[in-house]
């Protein structure tokens with residue numbers, strides 16, 4: 071990814087796919103055995119692998135296997151999604167599968183941060199609205215869902231519905247300004263970084279590790 | 281009003297406040313391993329950036345390394361490719377690499393402390409969620425994703441959202457047979473796997489004051505399992521004594537300057553906390569998990585919960601967990617037959633863990649149906665254990681003694697559960713599929729409890745064999 075590809079993320083619209091369950095950890099999103107890689111290419115093939123295939127390798131009826139959800143870009147989840155390991159392989163696998171935004175009851179912190187650096191917003195809604203959205207996309211996989219980061223809100227335009235969504239302000243600004251990929255902003259600090267290093271005692275007064 | 285250690289360390293390392301309201305935080309120590317770093321180095325190359333402070337990054341190999349033989353090339357070509365990528369990356373950038381055979385290789389969260397790299401008042405980042413371990417020294421240490429590994433390599437800084445601080449006090453005296461692992465399993469069971477989101481946990485009180493550094497590391501290690509990205513203990517004499525004489529610790533005059541800085545960075549007596557919780561040490565028993573999150577833990581003398589005693593979502597969580605674990609509602613957890621016993625991982629593979637487990641191993645033989653392995657956390661732990669004859673004790677009892685690495689904690693190497701094997705494990709995660717088999721089952725407990733389970737062939741109260 072190069073800086074020139076960094077665009078503000080303001081609104082996302084797409085079909086939804088629901089993955090039910092609390093505490094879905096990153097081992098479940100991408101099992102560790104698929105992390106024996108030196109690039110992120112091809113990770114989408116193994117997203118949710120252990121629940122998408124049974125012990126004999128036959129596909130289950132997991133939503134990520136089902137025809138009607140191919141091409142869906144908005145993932146709807148319950149509580150504490152993405153807990154566990156810090157592996158960026160998890161959001162990478164989801165993103166490479168086609169997920170552009172996630173709506174959930176809550177997210178694990180490192181997972182949330184990893185998603186921000188990839189330009190994939192994770193917004194939260196209360197439990198009953200999540201349940202409603204899950205039932206909606208389960209009964210009508212073709213329905214369009216919109217995540218509006220400016221408001222921030224989640225909408226189902228076809229049904230004239232709108233809910234206030236939550237997204238921490240720092241992350242929201244990074245999406246809106248196109249600075250979700252932090253590196254360019256961090257590099258901007260230039261000499262301030264050296265200046266900080268110079269006032270940290272363990273790097274100067276009693277440095278041993280250099 | 282005084283400040284907490286977290287606030288002081290945060291302020292000291294703040295480069296600037298970003299437009300987003302986040303802090304650009306200087307990272308004093310960056311640790312890397314083979315799984316989450318190759319893509320970060322690749323991203324640097326794509327942007328034509330170099331490593332800004334190569335002397336502040338240290339590398340090890342731990343996740344994929346085989347524990348039966350470290351002969352190169354590794355049998356697993358994927359593991360070999362990851363190892364080669366790491367070797368190339370450190371060579372190209374001048375990052376120090378604790379390679380296998382150097383005497384310094386090991387699990388990233390074991391080697392930082394034992395080499396004296398981890399020190400009070402530092403900010404420490406690593407592409408690994410258990411980086412919270414290093415908080416035991418009074419450092420602010422957190423796990424990051426690969427894009428952030430790239431950020432640290434390129435700028436030695438990160439964009440971070442400020443954290444709130446919850447002080448968790450455990451006062452009184454632990455009962456005999458109750459370990460640091462039991463304390464953290466208890467805390468997570470009480471506060472929930474989500475309870476720490478947005479917080480750094482400051483662990484304090486009588487129990488932590490008395491704990492050794494290794495015990496503090498065990499607790500801080502699992503902060504992330506309670507949702508807290510950071511967990512720390514204020515530095516004190518125990519911390520200083522541990523660091524004295526370690527390879528990367530200051531010495532001579534510098535030592536005194538270091539100690540005075542370390543003392544100054546501890547939380548003030550009148551520090552302001554966003555939340556305070558208190559527990560009684562006497563209430564804590566040896567704990568084991570019965571489910572599929574580290575928060576699903578009960579005393580080993582307890583019974584597995586019944587879904588019908590809970591409602592709504594909690595009930596569904598219990599049902600799902602029991603179904604995966606193949607346990608009956610309401611059954612006593614003790615007496616559950618195990619197939620595998622694993623002593624290792626960054627939670628419990630240090631020398632004190634192995635000593636405690638060996639004490640138990642001395643008392644019998646591994647049950648015939650149990651496959652038991654001991655994986656030291658590092659080459660230094662391995663050498664020390666051998667010097668004390670612990671490897672012989674384990675072997676004599678029927679345990680398999682292995683080379684250091686992460687091993688069956690996450691099964692990226694050949695050490696895996698097969699089918700629905702049930703594993704008594706001293707690691708930190710019992711997630712579905714964590715130990716390499718989608719139907720495998722993990723029961724978390726202290727290393728001495730794992731040893732006791734290995735001998736008994738079933739989950740058992742370690743106090744019966746002590």
Ligand code: SF4
Pocket residue numbers: 342343387388389408410624625626627685686689690707708
């Ligand atoms: S021992 Fe387990 S938890 Fe610790 S770093 Fe290795 S894989 Fe991660």
